[in-house]
Amino acid sequence: MRLKTIDYQASDAAERFVSSLKETGFGVLTNHPIDKDLVESIYQEWHAFFNTAEKRAFLFNPQTQDGFFPAEISETAKGHSVKDIKEYFHIYPWGRIPDSLKDNILKYYTNANALASELLEWVEQHSPAEVKQQFSIALPKMIENSQKTLLRVLHYPPMSGNEEPGAIRAAAHEDINLITVLPAANEPGLQVQLKDGEWIDVPSDFGNLIINIGDMLQEASGGYFPSTSHRVINPQGMDITKSRISLPLFLHPNPQVKLSEKYTADSYLMERLRELGVI
Numbered sequence: 001m002r003l004k005t006i007d008y009q010a011s012d013a014a015e016r017f018v019s020s021l022k023e024t025g026f027g028v029l030t031n032h033p034i035d036k037d038l039v040e041s042i043y044q045e046w047h048a049f050f051n052t053a054e055k056r057a058f059l060f061n062p063q064t065q066d067g068f069f070p071a072e073i074s075e076t077a078k079g080h081s082v083k084d085i086k087e088y089f090h091i092y093p094w095g096r097i098p099d100s101l102k103d104n105i106l107k108y109y110t111n112a113n114a115l116a117s118e119l120l121e122w123v124e125q126h127s128p129a130e131v132k133q134q135f136s137i138a139l140p141k142m143i144e145n146s147q148k149t150l151l152r153v154l155h156y157p158p159m160s161g162n163e164e165p166g167a168i169r170a171a172a173h174e175d176i177n178l179i180t181v182l183p184a185a186n187e188p189g190l191q192v193q194l195k196d197g198e199w200i201d202v203p204s205d206f207g208n209l210i211i212n213i214g215d216m217l218q219e220a221s222g223g224y225f226p227s228t229s230h231r232v233i234n235p236q237g238m239d240i241t242k243s244r245i246s247l248p249l250f251l252h253p254n255p256q257v258k259l260s261e262k263y264t265a266d267s268y269l270m271e272r273l274r275e276l277g278v279i
């Protein structure tokens with residue numbers, strides 16, 4: 001099976017997009033309003049930034065979680081023991097951001113948030129009545145003006161040959177948040193796991209926009225929308241010398257939003273972060 005790409009401007013785009021999310025947890029859009037030149041500039045300027053020592057001056061703040069996370073402390077996915085081969089920078093509009101990189105990244109943050117809100121409207125409209133009635137408030141409303149939505153700029157460095165055995169760029173995991181919006185990275189590697197266990201490539205032509213369901217939407221929809229496992233595999237051949245930059249926007253509801261009988265967005269996030277050992 002292959003993931004189909006969906007033309008955002010087609011008359012049946014919303015329906016096809018939501019059906020892809022339901023089937024695979026992923027939806028891939030072409031012809032969408034996110035500016036490719038802006039994404040390209042962000043990839044170039046952040047790649048350069050990750051290659052400077054300046055990044056160390058932005059070492060993350062453990063309380064607020066904004067800033068630079070070096071490879072030495074980078075994530076270990078839930079259920080895994082080996083660290084991912086990556087470093088990253090957490091952008092919140094209220095957080096620290098290098099001055100020279102602010103304009104583009106904040107423009108992207110705003111635009112991608114606006115599109116996410118429209119896509120959540122599509123999800124809301126094409127959810128069956130019994131699923132829709134479980135949402136405590138409309139899905140776009142859940143993320144409106146949220147201070148928790150996180151833009152992560154990821155840098156997967158070229159392979160050195162000294163990686164820990166078994167380490168990959170991003171081990172299989174599910175995202176915690178409501179949905180994730182991710183422009184295709186500058187290099188391939190992203191894969192999603194299908195219901196039968198098979199791993200398939202997510203179509204990663206530059207310009208594609210990838211959206212995936214996170215655990216919070218799975219929880220809020222009573223399991224109707226699946227938060228599927230995905231991973232980033234290591235490059236092969238000549239590509240081992242290349243860096244990979246990617247830019248997931250993790251849409252988080254406002255903390256007080258009720259996800260289900262059991263959880264608010266805040267109680268859900270705290271439980272997950274505790275499990276991960278990061279708080």
Ligand SMILES: O=C(O)CCC(=O)C(=O)O
Pocket residue numbers: 152154170175182185190230231232246247248
């Ligand atoms: O780099 C990618 O393409 C995906 C990253 C990802 O899944 C994550 O950071 O949660």
Ligand SMILES: [Fe+2]
Pocket residue numbers: 173174175230
């Ligand atoms: Fe992810």
